[in-house]
Amino acid sequence: MNFNDIVESIPLPAVVISKDEKVISYNHLMEASLEEVMETGESIRNAFLRWETNTSSEMIMAESGKKRFIFIEGSLTGSSDRLLIGKETSELSALKNENKELKNLTHELDAIIESSYDGIYITDTKGVTWKTNSAIERITGIPKEYYIGKSVDALVKRGILKKSVTHKVVKQRRTVSVVQDNFAGKEILITGTPVFNEDGVIEKVVTNIRDLSDLNALQTELEKMNQLNNKYKKELALLKNKPDRLDGIVINSEHMKMIYNTADRIVDIDATVLLLGETGVGKDVLGKYIFTNSMRSREGEFIKINCGAIPPDLLESELFGYESGAFTGASRQGKPGMFEIADKGVLFLDEIGELPLQLQVKLLRVLQENEIQRIGGTKPKKVDVRIIAATNRNLKEMVTKGDFREDLYYRLNVLPIFIPPLKDRRDDILPLIQTFLNQANEKYHMSKLLDGKLKDFLFTYDWPGNLRELSNLIERLVVITPDDAIKMDNLPSEYRESSETIIGPSSIVSLKEATEMAEVKVLGLAVEKYKNTYDIAKALDSSQPTIVRKLKKYNLMVKR
Missing domain, CATH: 3.40.50.300 (P-loop containing nucleotide triphosphate hydrolases)
Structure with a gap:
């Protein structure tokens, strides 16, 4: 190979000069960088406005118009001629900036990897660890520095890992996940992901290690909290008033x-x-x-x-x-x-x-x-x-x-x-009457209604047969009453007889005593039915102060 071929093969601007600095040969990159064409045999200095040799660094600083070069001198085997390989300082600045950006990106990547709660280690295709983070120490109890340069096969052999996903990832050329226990008995999820280059060749394998014992503990705590939450919801529902x-x-x-x-x-x-x-x-x-x-x-x-x-x-x-x-x-x-x-x-x-x-x-x-x-x-x-x-x-x-x-x-x-019994929970009587009336009307395709006086009687009746008796009577009245309005006259005879004596005394007493007995009976029924003294006064056609006074007299209280 002659000098021209050697110089042309150099990927940077290059020129060969003699001992007395005459141009012997140069490549096309050198020619493209110069503003004027160099002539073979002329002095190299003629092609540059400035040509200075830095003896301390053994570099030559040259300037050609707006371009500046740095040349490093080399030697050619079997020749006394000098080989100068140069680079424009603008390209050097770009390389320097690019190198700075690369360092910044590397720093950011390191920070991201280090901040991960999961353990991360990166290996080459042979399984040799290239980089890892501090989380792996928390999960395995082994300093992260130990892993650098270690083969995953060595980690398996030592018992730190039961299995390695690295070889599986390289073999299957896809992401692989396995669940296993580590040497400390913790359940861990290991996921390996391949990193491909532009040619589709795997260069690195990034492995993520997640401590499932922490996740399982959190899941258990979450389930306990949900159970407790459901219990509280149920308790709150029970504390609220139930619907009628x-x-x-x-x-x-x-x-x-x-x-x-x-x-x-x-x-x-x-x-x-x-x-x-x-x-x-x-x-x-x-x-x-x-x-x-x-x-x-x-x-x-x-x-x-x-x-x-x-x-x-x-x-x-x-x-x-x-x-x-x-x-x-x-x-x-x-x-x-x-x-x-x-x-x-x-x-x-x-x-x-x-x-x-x-x-x-x-x-x-x-x-x-x-x-x-x-x-x-x-x-x-x-x-x-x-x-x-x-x-x-x-x-x-x-x-x-x-x-x-x-x-x-x-x-x-x-x-x-x-x-x-029903007589001790009279607040249920009127809603029950309406429920049984609706059921009977639907059953027999009717639309009967109860008279107000009849409702009052049904409310004050003691109902020895309770709900069953009340239900049967309402159904009976719906069937036997010819009119849409069911009144006191439609009651069976045994109930009409009861209605005539329901609030009367059982023996001869003074009129004052009889009056008081009747008042106690009526007021007792009223406080069961109504929620306040204003409603009682309205129902009994009296004044509210009078009702308050009589309730106090007979030691009765409105149920709220």
Whole structure:
């Protein structure tokens, strides 16, 4: 290769000069940089306005018009000629600026990597660590400096990593994620991502290490907070006034609101519920409400059986079922009992006080061991049934008399709820009347209305049959009354007789005493119905100060 070829192959402006500084050869980059063409054999100094040699740095500073050069002198093998390789100072400045920008970008990249909460380490394609951040020390307990220059294979061998994604990323040429435990027992998520050059060749692998134990702890805390939040929401809902009706259930009185608030608290507590109260107060309605709003309504059924309506010799087979051939007339296939049918659900035992003593023993076993045995069967069967029992009898008194087992009584009496009679919750009467009237009108395609005096009578009546009696009477009136308006005259005779004596004294007394008795009765009913003395005065056609005075006289208070 001659000098011309050598000089031309140099990627920077280059010129070959003799010892006496005569131009021998130069490349096209040198020619393009000069404002005047150099002639071979002339002095190099003639091509530049200024030519100075810096002896301390062994560099030559040259100037040609607006361009400035820096030349570095080299030698050619086997020749005494001098090779000068130069660079315009403008290009050097650009390189310097570019180098500065590159340093700034590198600093920013380092800051970003260092600020990451996740551990980051960058390797080449062979798995040798090139850069990492301080988070990896928090996750692994090993200083980040240890990783630099280390192979991921060495980290696996030492037990710091169980597996490395680097080789998988290089092999599969895509992002790869694995979950594993590190040497400290922490669960970590490792994600490796390939970095490609312009030719599509992987140059680096960036691996992200996330400590899932922290994330899992946060998730657990979040779930606890959500559960607590839901609990508070439920508590707040219970503290608020319930609406007057819940799916057709009237709970206008404060007493009934408290009862249904209690029911809301125990819907998913699988303890036995004992509903107490007179016949017709709505024990079965409350039992069905507890089931409907519980988790059991999603899997099981609400099965109701009246213990007093089925003969004792048949009640056992109804409750516990029987096997094939257990007795004469038994089905060949056998029959499941109510406990089996109610599995995963609720069995409502109405009139539990009528349960015969021999069946009380079997019921006690179900409550204690959660298993039943069919009549004629030899193997017990597990059942998952919640018991809701109801009675209008005094079970405590029955225990004393020996008519009810004491151990069964205490098994049933875990969550007792007493439902008061209708006469003790008169705030429910008028809403119930309207509910039953709407139901009867819809059932018989009518549009009957109740007279105001009739409503007053229904409000003051004591209702020994409670809701059942009230419902039956309203339906009866809707059917038998020929006119659209139902009045006092349409009442059955037994109710009309009651209406004539409802506020009268039961024996002969002085007129003053009779007047006071009537006032007490009327005012007592009024404070049940109205919320303030102004409404009472208006309803009784009196003045508000008079009402206040008489309420104080008879020691009566308005319920708010």
